[in-house]
Amino acid sequence: MVTLAEVAQHAGVSASTVSYVLSGKRSISATTRQRVEQSIRELGYHPNAGARALASSRSNIIALMIPLRTDMYVPVMMEIAIAVATTARTHGYDILLLTGEEGPDAVRRVTGSGLADAMILMDVELDDERLPLLRRSGQPSVLIGLPADTAGLTCVDLDWGATGALCLEHLAGLGHRDIAVIGEAPAVYERHTGFAERTLDGLRTRARDLGLRVLHRPCEGGYDAMAATLARIFDERPATTGFVVQNESAVEPLLALLRQQGRAVPEDVSVVAICPDQVAVQASVRLTSVAVPAQEMGRNAVERLVAKLDGRGTDDVVLIAPELTVRASTGPAPTPTPTPTSTSTSTSTSTSTS
Numbered sequence: 287m288v289t290l291a292e293v294a295q296h297a298g299v300s301a302s303t304v305s306y307v308l309s310g311k312r313s314i315s316a317t318t319r320q321r322v323e324q325s326i327r328e329l330g331y332h333p334n335a336g337a338r339a340l341a342s343s344r345s346n347i348i349a350l351m352i353p354l355r356t357d358m359y360v361p362v363m364m365e366i367a368i369a370v371a372t373t374a375r376t377h378g379y380d381i382l383l384l385t386g387e388e389g390p391d392a393v394r395r396v397t398g399s400g401l402a403d404a405m406i407l408m409d410v411e412l413d414d415e416r417l418p419l420l421r422r423s424g425q426p427s428v429l430i431g432l433p434a435d436t437a438g439l440t441c442v443d444l445d446w447g448a449t450g451a452l453c454l455e456h457l458a459g460l461g462h463r464d465i466a467v468i469g470e471a472p473a474v475y476e477r478h479t480g481f482a483e484r485t486l487d488g489l490r491t492r493a494r495d496l497g498l499r500v501l502h503r504p505c506e507g508g509y510d511a512m513a514a515t516l517a518r519i520f521d522e523r524p525a526t527t528g529f530v531v532q533n534e535s536a537v538e539p540l541l542a543l544l545r546q547q548g549r550a551v552p553e554d555v556s557v558v559a560i561c562p563d564q565v566a567v568q569a570s571v572r573l574t575s576v577a578v579p580a581q582e583m584g585r586n587a588v589e590r591l592v593a594k595l596d597g598r599g600t601d602d603v604v605l606i607a608p609e610l611t612v613r614a615s616t617g618p619a620p621t622p623t624p625t626p627t628s629t630s631t632s633t634s635t636s637t638s639t640s
Contacts, residue, residue, distance in 0.1 A: 288331040297325040348374050348591065349382045349402035351392055351416070353409050357471035357506075359534045362562060362580050363408065366430060369584025370406060377592045379403075390419050397423040404591050406430060410441075412478040426594040428587045431480045436603050440594070442587045445605040446481045449576050450488030452610050453530045453558045456574065458496045461619035462528035462556060465493070466519045467502040468512075468540065470533050475504055485532055485560065499523070507535025509542070516543050527619045532560045541570050552617030563611070572613040579606050 294301040299322060306312040307322045314322075325331075350370055352363055371381045382402050384392050393416050396402050403426070407416060410431025420427055421438055429441045457465055467489055469475065474482045486502060493500040501523050505515040515536075519526055531537055537559055541551065549555050551571050559566055559575040566575035586604060593599035 288329045290331070293322065293325050293329055293331045296329055297322045345400065345403055346379050347382050347402045348379050348588070349384060349396045349405045351384045351405065351407045351409075353387045354385045355387065355409070355473075357473045358409065362534075362578055365562070365580035366408065366584040369581040370588055373585045373588040374592075377588070379588075379592070389415050392416075393419045393423070397425050404428075404595055406587050406591060410480045412480055412483055426591060426599070428591045428594075430583050430587050432484065432603065432605075433480060438601055439603075440590055440599065440601050441603045442583055442590065443481070443603075443605060444579060444583065445607055446484035447488035447491075448605075449560055449608040450485040450490075450530070451492035452576060452608050453560065454489055454492045454496065454498065454500070456558060456610055456612070456616065457528040457530070457556060458498055460528075460556060460616060462498075463619070464499045464523050464525045465501070465528040465530060466523065466526045467500060468515060468519075468529060468531045468533055468536050469502055469504045471506045472504040482532065489530065501526070505533055505536050507533055507539070509539040512536050512539035513543055516540065525622075527555050529555060529557045530560070531557060534559075534561050534565050537561065537565060537569055537573070551615050554620055556616040556619070558610075558616060566611070566613065569615075571615045574611065574613045574616040576608045576610050582606060 290304050291301050294304045297304065299318060303314065303318065304322055307314050307319050348370075350367060352367055354360055354363065367381075367383065374381055382396075384396070386392065388395075393405070396405060397419070405420070405425060405427040406429075407414075407420070407427065408430045410429050410433055412434040414433050417433060417435075417439070427440070429439055430443060432441050432443045432446075433439070454465065467486070469486065470479075470482050489500055489502070492498075501519060503515050503519060505511050529540065531540060540557065544551055544555060551557055557571070557573060559569075559573045561573070561575055561578065562580065563575070563577045566573040566577070583606065586606075590599055590604070
């Protein structure tokens with residue numbers, strides 16, 4: 287194993303200079319820093335994590351809280367987590383992944399033990415129980431998500447309200463007036479998860495502005511649940527011609543059920559999805575969609591957290607503007623079939639008796 291002394295000899299500097307480059311405790315000239323870093327790369331030197339933590343009072347670890355629930359679309363969550371991990375490594379940080387549903391207990395464990403220098407929280411609820419403890423701890427943190435009260439917090443998220451509005455505007459521009467929203471599983475709304483609630487708020491607000499009728503129905507996803515949800519939608523709103531889907535697990539079952547019912551997409555009904563591009567382009571009908579910018583959210587969160595750790599960051603809210611990509615699943619609303627008018631001739635017969 288390569289030692290710090292060997293790195294110093296290779297770079298032609300003292301061992302203390304190598305230590306200062308690694309810890310950042312003292313200002314080192316750019317030329318010397320580059321020479322030391324080059325020697326570290328060439329020799330494959332890896333500083334001892336325990337010794338480095340003692341010397342710098344830092345663990346160089348970021349805790350990522352990402353509860354993996356059965357009612358969430360895990361691939362998106364993991365794409366964000368991978369973006370967090372890869373970006374953190376470019377800044378010299380490793381990731382401590384916390385996947386349990388411990389809530390405040392996990393925050394207390396991390397902040398009280400010194401396991402990590404900072405935290406990133408995902409799956410943020412509007413009234414998230416983790417936040418009061420996080421605020422009191424004073425530990426640098428970033429939320430990927432938006433709670434109801436953002437005071438004293440740094441948050442990165444897609445602008446979900448604008449996303450809902452954008453989907454509705456697209457369908458309204460095509461002439462659709464009755465629109466159904468197929469949402470996440472009921473438990474997601476029961477927890478008041480931020481992204482789902484904000485999307486719904488954006489949809490409903492824009493519907494009022496445009497004079498549209500919107501029906502929202504949560505759905506567990508899967509074929510049977512989607513079949514029951516779709517039957518209920520057409521029973522309550524037979525004139526529905528537009529769908530907004532915010533539930534990746536419901537996308538393909540919805541398209542299959544519409545085909546079985548003889549409803550062509552997009553000739554009879556149009557479908558807009560809020561989902562990763564991969565889901566949209568691999569569906570049986572290529573979906574008009576607003577992509578979830580998972581990698582951008584993960585990168586942005588780490589960059590802001592590292593800035594905080596370096597004393598450069600401020601508390602603010604970053605909302606990523608949604609982008610809608612038009613594909614094959616949306617088209618003009620069908621022209622209503624006129625109801626035939628019937629004419630009846632009545633004959634009056636008079637009968638007299640004597």
